[in-house]
Amino acid sequence: MTAEVFLFWFLAIVTVVSALGVLFMPNPIYSAFSLIMTMIGVSALFALLGAYFLAGVQVIVYAGAVLVLFVMVMMLFDLKSEIKAFTKGTLGGVFKIGSVAVLAGLILSAIMVTTQGVAIKFQGQADFGMQPTRLLGNKLFTQYVIIFEILGALLLVVAVGAVALSRSKGGTHARRID
Amino acid sequence: MLAESISEIGLGHFLVLSMILFITGMLGVLLRKNILTVLMSIELMLNAINLSFVAYARSLNQLDGQIIVFFIMTIAAAEAGVGLALVVAVFKRFKEVNIRFFEHLKG
Amino acid sequence: MTNEYFIAIMLLSPLVGFLINGIFGRGRWGGYTSGAIATFFALTSFASAAYLVFGLTELADGPRIISATFFDWITVDELKIPARFVVDPISAIMVLVVTGVGTLIHLFSIGYMHEDRGVTKYFSYLNFFLFNMLVLVTGDSLPIMFVGWEGVGLASYLLIGFWFNDEEKATAGMKAFITNRIGDAAFIIGMFILFFHFGTLEFEKINSLVPVGPTLSWLSPLTLGTLLLFIGATGKSAQIPLYVWLPDAMAGPTPVSALIHAATMVTAGVYMIVRLSFLFAAAPYTLMVIAIIGALTVVLAATIGLAQWDIKKVLAYSTVSQLGYMFLACGVGAFGAALFHLMTHAFFKALMFLGSGSVIHGMHHEQDMRRMGGLKKYLPITYFTFLAGWLAIIGMPPFAGFFSKDEILWQSFSSSNGHWIFWAIGVLGATLTSFYMTRLMALTFWGQERFDKKHHHPHESPYSMLIPLIALAVLSIVGGWLGIPHVISEVLPAHPANVLEHWLEGSLVHPIAATAVDGGHADHAALEWGLMGLSVGLALLSAVTAYVFYIVKPEIPKLLVQKLGQAYELVFNKYYVDEIYQRYILNPLVKASEDLWLYVDVRIIDKLTYVLTDMSIGTGKMSKAMQTGNIQTYALYIVMGVAIILTIFFGV
Numbered sequence: 001m002t003a004e005v006f007l008f009w010f011l012a013i014v015t016v017v018s019a020l021g022v023l024f025m026p027n028p029i030y031s032a033f034s035l036i037m038t039m040i041g042v043s044a045l046f047a048l049l050g051a052y053f054l055a056g057v058q059v060i061v062y063a064g065a066v067l068v069l070f071v072m073v074m075m076l077f078d079l080k081s082e083i084k085a086f087t088k089g090t091l092g093g094v095f096k097i098g099s100v101a102v103l104a105g106l107i108l109s110a111i112m113v114t115t116q117g118v119a120i121k122f123q124g125q126a127d128f129g130m131q132p133t134r135l136l137g138n139k140l141f142t143q144y145v146i147i148f149e150i151l152g153a154l155l156l157v158v159a160v161g162a163v164a165l166s167r168s169k170g171g172t173h174a175r176r177i178d
Numbered sequence: 179m180l181a182e183s184i185s186e187i188g189l190g191h192f193l194v195l196s197m198i199l200f201i202t203g204m205l206g207v208l209l210r211k212n213i214l215t216v217l218m219s220i221e222l223m224l225n226a227i228n229l230s231f232v233a234y235a236r237s238l239n240q241l242d243g244q245i246i247v248f249f250i251m252t253i254a255a256a257e258a259g260v261g262l263a264l265v266v267a268v269f270k271r272f273k274e275v276n277i278r279f280f281e282h283l284k285g
Numbered sequence: 286m287t288n289e290y291f292i293a294i295m296l297l298s299p300l301v302g303f304l305i306n307g308i309f310g311r312g313r314w315g316g317y318t319s320g321a322i323a324t325f326f327a328l329t330s331f332a333s334a335a336y337l338v339f340g341l342t343e344l345a346d347g348p349r350i351i352s353a354t355f356f357d358w359i360t361v362d363e364l365k366i367p368a369r370f371v372v373d374p375i376s377a378i379m380v381l382v383v384t385g386v387g388t389l390i391h392l393f394s395i396g397y398m399h400e401d402r403g404v405t406k407y408f409s410y411l412n413f414f415l416f417n418m419l420v421l422v423t424g425d426s427l428p429i430m431f432v433g434w435e436g437v438g439l440a441s442y443l444l445i446g447f448w449f450n451d452e453e454k455a456t457a458g459m460k461a462f463i464t465n466r467i468g469d470a471a472f473i474i475g476m477f478i479l480f481f482h483f484g485t486l487e488f489e490k491i492n493s494l495v496p497v498g499p500t501l502s503w504l505s506p507l508t509l510g511t512l513l514l515f516i517g518a519t520g521k522s523a524q525i526p527l528y529v530w531l532p533d534a535m536a537g538p539t540p541v542s543a544l545i546h547a548a549t550m551v552t553a554g555v556y557m558i559v560r561l562s563f564l565f566a567a568a569p570y571t572l573m574v575i576a577i578i579g580a581l582t583v584v585l586a587a588t589i590g591l592a593q594w595d596i597k598k599v600l601a602y603s604t605v606s607q608l609g610y611m612f613l614a615c616g617v618g619a620f621g622a623a624l625f626h627l628m629t630h631a632f633f634k635a636l637m638f639l640g641s642g643s644v645i646h647g648m649h650h651e652q653d654m655r656r657m658g659g660l661k662k663y664l665p666i667t668y669f670t671f672l673a674g675w676l677a678i679i680g681m682p683p684f685a686g687f688f689s690k691d692e693i694l695w696q697s698f699s700s701s702n703g704h705w706i707f708w709a710i711g712v713l714g715a716t717l718t719s720f721y722m723t724r725l726m727a728l729t730f731w732g733q734e735r736f737d738k739k740h741h742h743p744h745e746s747p748y749s750m751l752i753p754l755i756a757l758a759v760l761s762i763v764g765g766w767l768g769i770p771h772v773i774s775e776v777l778p779a780h781p782a783n784v785l786e787h788w789l790e791g792s793l794v795h796p797i798a799a800t801a802v803d804g805g806h807a808d809h810a811a812l813e814w815g816l817m818g819l820s821v822g823l824a825l826l827s828a829v830t831a832y833v834f835y836i837v838k839p840e841i842p843k844l845l846v847q848k849l850g851q852a853y854e855l856v857f858n859k860y861y862v863d864e865i866y867q868r869y870i871l872n873p874l875v876k877a878s879e880d881l882w883l884y885v886d887v888r889i890i891d892k893l894t895y896v897l898t899d900m901s902i903g904t905g906k907m908s909k910a911m912q913t914g915n916i917q918t919y920a921l922y923i924v925m926g927v928a929i930i931l932t933i934f935f936g937v
Binding site: 004005008009012015016019020022023028031032035038039042045046049050051053054057058061062065066069070073074076077084085086087093096097100103104107108111112115132135136139140144147151154155158159161162163165166 | 184185186187188189190191192193194195197198199200201202203204205206208209210211212214215217218219221222225228229232233235236241242244245247248249251252253254255256258259260262263264265266267269275277278
């Protein structure tokens with residue numbers, strides 16, 4: 001059992017457990033912390049797969065930015081632990097869980113079929129010629145530059161939209177509160 | 179077979195892990211009552227997909243998978259921004275962040 | 286190339302006038318402005334038509350034709366219809382009559398209609414009519430002609446029902462439209478048959494395909510097709526059995542009656558037959574039917590005309606009767622004579638309608654002749670122009686009507702398709718015409734003044750109305766000199782040629798050919814003189830009789846009415862034709878439609894649609910339940926959808 005293998009199993013357990021934490025924690029704050037844990041785990045997995053740049057971005061963007069945003073919003077709301085974390089409706093819940101189980105089975109079988117029983121091994125070290133990060137930057141600003149720019153514009157629009165939305169007086173056109 | 183699949187890590191391991199995370203996120207979206215948690219579950223699903231992309235990039239020895247992950251992260255950040263703005267709007271009106279308030283959007 | 290431009294100008298300028306008045310004028314312009322605009326565009330059209338006809342005379346012999354193809358209108362497999370318009374000797378006459386008389390009537394309308402509220406609408410309709418009439422006469426294939434044919438029908442409907450607030454008038458418009466529809470349906474079917482047979486609908490190509498000999502079979506496509514076209518013509522040109530709309534059409538403004546229901550549109554049927562003379566000449570059975578229908582119409586309409594009191598109704602029945610003459614001429618193969626009479630009739634009948642319009646205008650919309658009389662003192666110019674029209678229609682030489690009517694009578698007697706019975710009916714018709722027209726003159730202009738002088742102050746019309754009258758009066762006098770028959774020109778000092786015959790030479794087919802005209806010229810001349818004298822003499826006699834009846838001894842007609850009793854009733858009520866149609870055609874039709882509605886529509890078709898709507902409502906209710914508004918439910922649908930798609934992927 002190499003260090004790589006050990007690391008994988010360790011990180012897998014950490015991410016899955018913290019993901020389940022997101023799912024089951026009644027208090028959203030705890031969910032958020034569990035999510036941070038998952039993000040960091042995933043980031044480490046990225047590093048394990050040789051994607052060092054993405055690992056860094058993952059930590060900075062998700063753990064550093066997105067989740068801070070979440071937590072700040074929660075502070076704004078002053079939420080308490082919820083008595084019932086899940087939506088009402090037993091029958092609906094059964095349906096939902098059943099459908100997800102079916103889907104999980106299908107995805108799993110798809111993975112098994114395509115990887116011939118998880119047997120595909122990675123071929124040696126990841127070899128991207130130049131340093132991976134440098135190559136990534138190269139590709140991003142040549143081959144994918146248009147998408148990159150479009151995403152930049154999208155982020156601007158989102159920033160404006162988010163401001164506009166949160167400045168509004170709030171609520172929908174509905175007058176009744178039931 | 180089992181021992182081997184524990185002691186040696188391949189593409190399949192990462193995909194299965196990705197699938198588990200994805201399913202967990204999906205259940206969160208479907209079942210949680212709090213909109214914030216639902217949004218977090220969506221982030222979880224996106225991360226799961228990112229993981230499989232990176233694993234494929236490693237397996238196929240191509241960087242394009244990583245670039246897509248980069249883009250997905252951008253989209254995820256944008257989605258979180260707009261989603262949280264909506265949540266704030268809902269909270270302002272209803273003083274609560276239950277997902278069923280979105281039912282009012284039905285025509 | 287320039288000719289193409291001029292054809293385009295001729296066709297499109299009325300359309301432009303129609304659009305200008307129709308779009309911009311509503312409620313903004315008065316009668317004088319819109320009238321001036323409409324008249325200007327009609328005049329432009331007339332000027333370019335005159336230029337084209339002048340160009341036509343310059344052309345060397347051979348197929349004299351000016352044509353313009355603007356675009357391919359319909360191209361479907363074998364069927365090719367170019368938007369081609371021609372001015373040839375036949376259409377040249379029509380184009381001049383339509384635009385010339387049309388312009389005069391536009392001018393007249395300014396005076397007659399300028400106070401009306403809808404005057405802009407009126408003038409735009411009038412221009413619209415002119416455009417369609419020009420399409421009809423210049424179109425070089427049956428479909429193009431049909432476009433104009435329908436267009437003038439529409440214009441006619443709009444103008445008859447112009448005062449649509451009056452229900453009776455609106456109904457008259459509908460009656461005209463629907464009666465025409467019957468004929469149009471036959472026209473279309475005839476067109477289909479001809480297309481089946483010849484594979485083309487262009488006149489020239491049909492002409493080259495027509496068999497040489499006459500087709501002696503009732504069921505041959507040629508006979509059937511031409512018969513159906515003729516039924517279309519009976520609709521548009523008011524012949525038995527579809528003439529009933531024309532008298533009612535007098536509900537429209539009087540200039541409209543003059544332009545559409547006397548001078549131009551109603552002659553479209555005659556024009557169509559003349560245009561297709563090569564086709565009709567090859568179908569002798571059709572010609573026979575046309576001649577019989579024409580002859581019957583002459584007498585029927587003339588007898589009805591004897592007993593009418595409304596001045597416009599008399600003129601309307603007179604129009605039907607005169608159209609009968611034209612069809613009689615077509616029927617005996619004298620297409621040139623038909624066209625000749627069409628032209629002269631356009632002049633004098635338009636004149637008489639406009640004259641009656643002037644009278645009606647002067648009498649403040651009084652149309653009943655029993656409340657007129659002695660008007661020549663008050664309306665001198667109208668009277669003298671009307672006099673010219675009267676002399677023309679009763680066939681007094683040298684007025685226009687004499688030459689054309691005489692030619693028809695002579696041809697119906699002498700041509701190989703003719704018969705002395707046709708001639709006799711024609712002379713009878715001429716005698717009757719002379720009687721009722723003299724009666725009209727007597728009741729309107731001569732004799733005692735029977736109107737209420739306290740309320741009516743008859744006055745002469747303005748110059749804009751008198752100028753067209755004078756112009757048409759001149760035309761009614763000289764118009765006939767274009768076709769002076771040989772027997773007369775030989776006697777005259779200058780030997781004037783028969784211009785019209787020469788003009789139409791080569792454009793028309795003569796089924797009469799060599800048999801009748803040639804050989805024994807002197808004998809025929811004597812016979813022709815004799816018959817001419819006889820018909821003129823009878824007309825004169827009948828005119829004198831009418832004068833005696835209505836001026837000298839007004840008690841005679843009353844006595845006659847009492848004596849004749851039932852016969853008079855029959856004629857006075859127009860042979861009860863409308864009532865018969867109502868009872869034996871319309872009422873069963875209405876009953877059948879009602880039954881269809883009650884049993885087929887309500888019980889079967891509606892039921893079927895209700896079932897369908899119920900089904901879709903049920904489906905909607907079911908799927909409505911799916912739209913809960915709950916986002917998580919929607920997410921579940923996505924999950925289920927993905928699961929189903931994946932299952933299908935794996936399954937296949």
